[in-house]
Amino acid sequence: MVHTGSCIASLIGQGGSRKYHLTWRWLRYFKNDRDRRDLITCGAAAGVAAAFRAPVGGVLFALEEAASWWRSALLWRTFFTTAVVAIVLRGFIQLCSTGTCGLFGQGGLIMYDISAANVVYSTPDILAVILLGVIGGILGSLYNYLVDKVLRTYSIINERGAAVKILLVIMISLLTSICSYGLPWLATCIPCPADASTSCPNTDVSGNYKSFQCPPGHYNDLASLFLNTNDDAIRNLLSTNTVKEFHISSLFIFFVAVYCLGIITYGIAIPSGLFIPVILAGSCYGRLVGRLFEPISKLDVGLFSLLGAASFLGGTMRMTVSLCVILLELTNDLLMLPLVMLVLLISKTMGDMFNKGVYDQIVKLKGLPYMEAHPEPYMKHLIARDVVTGPLITFSGVEKVGNILHSLKNTGHNGFPVIDEPPFSDAPELCGLVLRSKLLVLLKGKAFSKDRVLAGNKVLRKISELDFAKAGSGKGLKLEDLDIQEEEWDMYVDLHPIANTSPYTVVETMSLAKAAVLFRELGLRHMCVVPKSQEVGL
Amino acid sequence: MVHTGSCIASLIGQGGSRKYHLTWRWLRYFKNDRDRRDLITCGAAAGVAAAFRAPVGGVLFALEEAASWWRSALLWRTFFTTAVVAIVLRGFIQLCSTGTCGLFGQGGLIMYDISAANVVYSTPDILAVILLGVIGGILGSLYNYLVDKVLRTYSIINERGAAVKILLVIMISLLTSICSYGLPWLATCIPCPADASTSCPNTDVSGNYKSFQCPPGHYNDLASLFLNTNDDAIRNLLSTNTVKEFHISSLFIFFVAVYCLGIITYGIAIPSGLFIPVILAGSCYGRLVGRLFEPISKLDVGLFSLLGAASFLGGTMRMTVSLCVILLELTNDLLMLPLVMLVLLISKTMGDMFNKGVYDQIVKLKGLPYMEAHPEPYMKHLIARDVVTGPLITFSGVEKVGNILHSLKNTGHNGFPVIDEPPFSDAPELCGLVLRSKLLVLLKGKAFSKDRVLAGNKVLRKISELDFAKAGSGKGLKLEDLDIQEEEWDMYVDLHPIANTSPYTVVETMSLAKAAVLFRELGLRHMCVVPKSQEVGL
Incomplete structure (x- = not known):
């Protein structure tokens, strides 16, 4: 969705596509570098806002991750964009409330509502959460490392032509299907809880408590996770007041499968993102930790699941404010905010000790000319004359x-x-x-x-x-x-x-580091280096 | 609170106060311009986070309003600061949950919880909300205009010495007291509702349904607003599912009184802010509009009240993203987000048509050297040589x-x-x-x-x-x-x-506008203007 938004914005910025006879005369005013960059930033914001139904999160995502430099006018523009997205989205959700639009509109503006949970925590819970954050950060940075390695391998494979690309996609899909249909056989059937809010067992396309191979009145917990849309799996993992719904063993199997599948799926020739797989793996990890800490912690496993997702996101994406707001808008649980912030802080710090954020890695891998916000340390010892x-x-x-x-x-x-x-x-x-x-x-x-x-x-x-x-x-x-x-x-x-x-x-004698900051902050494309001369004013 | 936070930060930035023998050796590392600016930004963020219990809102407030220029490192630092604030705040609120700390801790992390309200709206509601935003924006910019005039008058009065200052404060307090105790006599007694959630009538320090002069079983609605802390008055105004609690006439009297008192109180020699008076006047205005639109609108008057507060804030402060997040964190009602964004957009646009944001006005009035983000249009016709x-x-x-x-x-x-x-x-x-x-x-x-x-x-x-x-x-x-x-x-x-x-x-031939942007984006204090010379590299 982020891609789609940015692409549409880029297209508008180029004055429409001449190839497909989609040109508008009024779009010619955007034909300059600055407006085009702003438009693409707004497009990315709109994408996030629409994908996660998180308008404010979209603004912050665009500013924290997409925009390499920032102006207050840009803030106002992205806010306008996402406000329009939010209002349009709200309108469509209301139109689709009868269920005629397939899965769209499920959950309303809040996709994974966990605000019903009772948030009570004390010192042992906070210790558990800190441990969760540390391990989550490490697993997140390991995820980055593996994604990087896999992407390098794929880029070599993909160079051999379209046929090889398609073959790779088929192999990965087969593997995913085998996992999805094979692994649930490992789980044992669990009797349906008496107080289930949804029907149990369930044979619908989506939902909780899948029956799979089980007799009536029982459900297969692993199948409830695998044989579902990712959205529903996340919703099931985040569901609160259902401590015993998933076995620890099932959670572990699902976590390992999703973690590995997520890594090998990103980078093949299909439109797939990073956000949802990471949230899925993270929430599974969080629920697993929650189950393990059950004896000493009073916090609901659904909330642990949210914190696990936060720790994974913090460990891979390395964003803070925008993730915080996106998670808040996804789950509508303001009382968890202090804990989510704590987990994000810890996991980002842990991740930064090992490697860079996953987006930075991908940009580097693709060889795109992206300038770091901070000059490299070696630049301090060079002067501008040296790099001319x-x-x-x-x-x-x-x-x-x-x-x-x-x-x-x-x-x-x-x-x-x-x-x-x-x-x-x-x-x-x-x-x-x-x-x-x-x-x-x-x-x-x-x-x-x-x-x-x-x-x-x-x-x-x-x-x-x-x-x-x-x-x-x-x-x-x-x-x-x-x-x-x-x-x-x-x-x-x-x-x-x-x-x-x-x-x-x-x-010419200015240190390269200082020149780089100038270049970056002003969003320049060219800079002249002049010899020293007498100055005329201050 | 914003002031307090910034002052503490500034003190740390100066290495403690030598006057009061509060100096620390390790603070000497902060003794430079950049770190000091960052510290003050973080201090302001911490202040907002603590005052409104809105950590993410604090980060955004600091970035949108306080920081004149922005780096990704600053985002991370303010986030860290407010995360610490959030965790400390959460700890204290838990400690004070027994009620031993006076009014502190009331409402928990969410000060004005309105999430219980049922958010349903359709086209007529949206039209009502747009009208509310337009009028709110105009009233907000009128507020700015009047505050500016009053501040100019006060600055002349205050120059005459401390005695006159104190006299002014005494007069304003007397006027406020007369309003608070005199105006409630205008209201008629209302029988207590049968389904009141809190005791009615109420003779406590804070709370809803004040009895004032009324017989048992009745309450005075105007007294419930006037004879309360501002916090409680806002909470009463935002309360949902209590349509008939306040008479339209009472709301109108309270709105006019609060609007005028807010304007004349800011600027006298007491520590008072702008946020709470504006929210109070705005939510009263919103509830009034809600009552007037009752026949055609299905939206709860409590939600109208929230939107009124948003429109006033947008009209005076002219911030968008941070206000949105602060309101979200204050009220915990994610479903209102699209409407709040809509109202903020409209009221900011309306306000910008008349004058500048209230903070910009105050900065200008105090004569502080603050550089605008955008160069003035006349600068385009000047070159750097002209202003040397x-x-x-x-x-x-x-x-x-x-x-x-x-x-x-x-x-x-x-x-x-x-x-x-x-x-x-x-x-x-x-x-x-x-x-x-x-x-x-x-x-x-x-x-x-x-x-x-x-x-x-x-x-x-x-x-x-x-x-x-x-x-x-x-x-x-x-x-x-x-x-x-x-x-x-x-x-x-x-x-x-x-x-x-x-x-x-x-x-020397660079246009002044371009030079001003350079100056601003890099946070410079000095810039040399050189004559043209042959360059050596690119």
């Missing part, structure tokens, strides 16, 4: 068309500094920075002059402003699209109108 | 003591650029920036030399690093503390060791 890529290609203020074409062809640089030289200035000085995309548009417009003179804004009159608007990824002008004749190579073009005359600059 | 304060005082790398003293005496500048001149460099170039406070420490240390030579790190050996640590506000070295003899005036001091050799710089 040389040799630098610069243009003069009024440059030959041939030179520009040659540079564009032979380098992959995205930005080129423009240096004004005599006779346009007294001494060589930095005039600004031009971007590759803008150069291409300028060349396409063919605003060339025979002589080396300033053309001024005349150039821009030939080209409409909208052409300079940022095109969608992979949709921009390419060098091959240009059609420039040999005789035009010796003509001149004035770069002043399209140059950004005030790029952000740092002095 | 001249004439600039610079020092050369090795400067005469006399010159430095003279500059420190005659200017109020906080930072001085250091320019290296021949023979230390080929051409004049910017070496770095020295701060006033560091210059004073250096001069105090008297690391002078007779000749104009580089002293290197020898200087620093004379002065311990800790002396350079930032002192508490108003505690730093002052110019008068220096004791420099006439004959030392002609000696030289090497500024290289204490200069920051890589200040952030912008080119």
Whole structure:
């Protein structure tokens, strides 16, 4: 859902898809880097809000995980997005309350309501919870480690072509099916409790107390977990006041199966997420711990289950505030908040001792250029001059068309500094920075002059402003699209109108760490490094 | 509470108070700008968390309102702080559950629990809620306007000395008392409802159904609101399934009284906040609207009351996410979340059409140097060169003591650029920036030399690093503390060791708006403006 939301937002940001003739004229205002980034953040927030029915959690998720940098306007925009999502969702749930929309709308706005449980805890419970948090954090970071290894293996397998990909998916599905149908045979039949709130045994698609192979009046606890949608399994695990519903052995089998299946399923060619498997494994683990601590703890096993889910989420995702709010919105149990916060703190701290969050790992694995919020320690010992890529290609203020074409062809640089030289200035000085995309548009417009003179804004009159608007990824002008004749190579073009005359600059002796922070906080794409010079003001 | 939290944090940030002999050696590590700012943010978060028993709301409040700039590390720190607050609070509430701590602990972790109400709403309810949001936003911004006017009047009155201040406080308290004891006489006695959950009539300190002047078996509804703690009044207003408890006329009288008293009380010389009066007035307004819409709306008046509080908060404070979470944590009613978000959206938008948030107004009124997140529109037409304060005082790398003293005496500048001149460099170039406070420490240390030579790190050996640590506000070295003899005036001091050799710089032609964003996002205090020069890298 997060993906879907972000993709829709990205599509809007690109002004619709030209391929499928879905373009809107008013969308052209979004054609720049900043608005596009904001839109994608809002899309991710809307995705989380819709998936977990947690609007505030969605805002926080987007801010904590998705947005690499943050503005108060962004907070307001994501809040607006998720508020709309919440209201639309509420409307649809009410429309579907008759049960005509399949499983949608089950549980209403609160998916796993456990607010009925009586929250009473004392010192031994808190000790149990701390232990749960520590082990949960370790298991979570182990999960990250294994997911990373499995993803690396899969990326090698998947490179061999589509057929191998499909084969892998089939194998994993077969394995999952075998587990789901085979393992419940290990469990023994349990007599139905007399005070069951739902029908027992149950032969519906979803619900608690599956009969499976058992005689009437009995149910198979393992089947109630395996042969269910993930949603229902989580709901069953979180159910309170049903201490004895699941055997310890059944919980253990289910936990091991879900933990392993979750790891090997992520990364195959199907749309699967991380959140639900982690919550499932975590809540099973929590219930297991709750059963083990039963003699000394007064806390309900359903609440232990919630805390287990929190510890797993904290151990893998390493988020805090947003997870806290998402769990609160999922379960509607405000009284558990102090314990959930405690568990998240502990499991995140434990996890951070071993490795990074699972999203950071995946970003690294995919080789996406993502800049860390904190500069690496080695950066403190380098200065900005050390990392400048040389040799630098610069243009003069009024440059030959041939030179520009040659540079564009032979380098992959995205930005080129423009240096004004005599006779346009007294001494060589930095005039600004031009971007590759803008150069291409300028060349396409063919605003060339025979002589080396300033053309001024005349150039821009030939080209409409909208052409300079940022095109969608992979949709921009390419060098091959240009059609420039040999005789035009010796003509001149004035770069002043399209140059950004005030790029952000740092002095060459600034420590790299400091420059990296500048780069990151401002959301820059290019930065100029200048030698020291006399300053004029403060 | 927010104030208290921030003050404690600020005290810790300054290394304790030397005046009261409360200093700790380990606190010296916090003696820098960044950590101090973070600490104060955490303090504000802890304050909100404790006041409203809303830990997550506290984190968001600190981020949305208090922190002018934001890092993911800060999120984690505030989360840690409020988690500790939540756990400590939970412990104390359990300790006080026997009722030995006065009113503390009433209501447990959820102060105004309305989760028992049945949340059902349809189209007419939503229309009513939208109207409520619009009017609430307008009333909220009117509140801001009046608070601003009243504060301006008070600041003139308060300047006349302590006696006038105390007189003002006495007058306001008298007025409040007259309202509280006089107005309830206007209300008629109402027979107690048969199904009252609490005793009726009630003669306790707090609680619902005050008897006041009424005969047994009757209660005075206006007295139940006036003659109560604010907390209990809010609880009474939010109480659900008690539609007829308060007369419309009583609600109207109480609303007008609370609205006006809230405005004139803020700003007098007593510790009072804005949150509780606004919630009180808002929930009364909401209940009033609920009563008026009774014929067409199925929503409980208690829930209308919550929405009224939300609309007032949105209209005055102009926060969104944090208010949403704080209200959620106060009332524990997740099902109301979509409506609360809707109301906040509407009331914030309405309020923003008229004036700024109340905190922004107060900051402006107090003349505190606070930088807006967004540059003003006029800044786009200025360039950085235009706002540089001249004439600039610079020092050369090795400067005469006399010159430095003279500059420190005659200017109020906080930072001085250091320019290296021949023979230390080929051409004049910017070496770095020295701060006033560091210059004073250096001069105090008297690391002078007779000749104009580089002293290197020898200087620093004379002065311990800790002396350079930032002192508490108003505690730093002052110019008068220096004791420099006439004959030392002609000696030289090497500024290289204490200069920051890589200040952030912008080119002089950068638009002021862009420079302001840089300044704000990085949390800078000084920025150098340099003329254009040839750059060496990208």
